[in-house]
Amino acid sequence: xxxxxxxxxxxxxxxxxxxxxxxxxxxxxxxxxxxxxxxxxxxxxxxxxxxxxxxxxxxxxxxxxxxxxxxxxxxxxxxxxxxxxxxxxxxxxxxxxxxxxxxxxxxxxxxxxxxxxxxxxxxxxxxxxxxxxxxxxxxxxxxxxxxxxxxxxxxxxxxxxxxxxxxxxxxxxxxxxxxxxxxxxxxxxxxxxxxxxxxxxxxxxxxxxxxxxxxx
Numbered sequence: 001x002x003x004x005x006x007x008x009x010x011x012x013x014x015x016x017x018x019x020x021x022x023x024x025x026x027x028x029x030x031x032x033x034x035x036x037x038x039x040x041x042x043x044x045x046x047x048x049x050x051x052x053x054x055x056x057x058x059x060x061x062x063x064x065x066x067x068x069x070x071x072x073x074x075x076x077x078x079x080x081x082x083x084x085x086x087x088x089x090x091x092x093x094x095x096x097x098x099x100x101x102x103x104x105x106x107x108x109x110x111x112x113x114x115x116x117x118x119x120x121x122x123x124x125x126x127x128x129x130x131x132x133x134x135x136x137x138x139x140x141x142x143x144x145x146x147x148x149x150x151x152x153x154x155x156x157x158x159x160x161x162x163x164x165x166x167x168x169x170x171x172x173x174x175x176x177x178x179x180x181x182x183x184x185x186x187x188x189x190x191x192x193x194x195x196x197x198x199x200x201x202x203x204x205x206x207x208x209x210x211x212x213x214x215x216x
Contacts, residue, residue, distance in 0.1 A: 052081030
């Protein structure tokens with residue numbers, strides 16, 4: 001049975017995302033997922049696993065994944081994907097602000113296109129600090145602020161109008177790196193990129209991919 005408060009249904013977005021995610025992976029997101037997960041080993045928590053597009057890409061040195069997802073339809077799809085994963089995966093209901101894990105219970109954590117849609121980002125990052133062992137690894141692939149004043153202005157307009165409604169609560173002006181640093185994580189690797197890498201720059205085109213370490 002799902003614990004009260006752990007479900008956050010977004011039925012329209014969930015079904016749309018499930019349809020387009022395969023195409024996004026083919027356009028290059030799949031390779032970014034593999035790059036994101038490659039540093040991981042040991043016990044891992046993935047926050048907001050969606051429909052489980054990462055689960056087939058975990059390296060074999062990962063001994064187990066707890067994949068947390070609050071959206072019921074996406075969680076069902078992730079459970080199916082977990083059955084074919086190369087490492088043991090348990091898909092569970094839960095929210096980023098209240099992870100169903102003990103203190104210091106994992107060696108690594110994954111944030112993949114989820115930080116931008118969380119209602120309380122500081123609380124979620126505090127939870128990650130709690131469940132990560134001291135010195136544990138956090139990998140992230142997230143939307144980020146544009147690098148020009150003009151793009152940031154476009155992002156602010158998008159976030160204040162239709163973008164969050166169409167994109168499952170996504171806010172493109174989320175400064176993922178700044179939030180991680182404010183939460184006490186130390187950034188050890190960082191790459192700024194465009195996805196999709198086309199001529200047209202959308203509010204969600206700028207991304208960051210990197211690795212951080214939890215405080216000892």
